[in-house]
Amino acid sequence: MSEKTKIEIMDGGPLIVSDLELLEDGEGNGLAVKKKIALCRCGTSENKPFCDGSHRRAGFESSLSPGESSVPSKEGDAVIRSLKNGPYEVCGDIELCVEDDSGLSGDDPYYLCRCGASENKPFCDGSHKGIGFTDK
Numbered sequence: 742m743s744e745k746t747k748i749e750i751m752d753g754g755p756l757i758v759s760d761l762e763l764l765e766d767g768e769g770n771g772l773a774v775k776k777k778i779a780l781c782r783c784g785t786s787e788n789k790p791f792c793d794g795s796h797r798r799a800g801f802e803s804s805l806s807p808g809e810s811s812v813p814s815k816e817g818d819a820v821i822r823s824l825k826n827g828p829y830e831v832c833g834d835i836e837l838c839v840e841d842d843s844g845l846s847g848d849d850p851y852y853l854c855r856c857g858a859s860e861n862k863p864f865c866d867g868s869h870k871g872i873g874f875t876d877k
């Protein structure tokens with residue numbers, strides 16, 4: 742039996758995702774995932790969507806307390822898509838550990854910032870368009 746898929750958010754760092762079933766890139770291609778992966782959310786990794794530690798050099802700040810509470814997951818396969826030049830789209834049975842879930846609409850999917858510019862981290866607020874965020 743597989744473990745519950747979970748997203749933990751590192752303050753000033755990446756998303757730590759455990760037991761993900763499928764990760765897709767911006768072209769819809771499946772990417773190889775290990776039991777635990779770190780996904781960039783500062784927007785400066787040279788190896789997007791994965792974290793390469795660049796958040797330290799970039800001085801990324803997220804003013805976020807790692808969550809004690811968690812957002813109930815939805816039904817269906819646990820899938821994260823790194824949308825082309827945009828946020829992570831999170832679908833299905835994934836537990837999100839977050840203290841403040843005010844950025845959630847309750848809809849499935851929901852969207853997590855990966856450009857580093859959102860004013861409502863960890864959620865996307867559309868700022869990626871304004872800063873011209875790209876996958877490269």
Ligand code: FES
Pocket residue numbers: 827828829853854855856857858859864865866867868869870
């Ligand atoms: S990906 Fe950062 S605001 Fe949308």
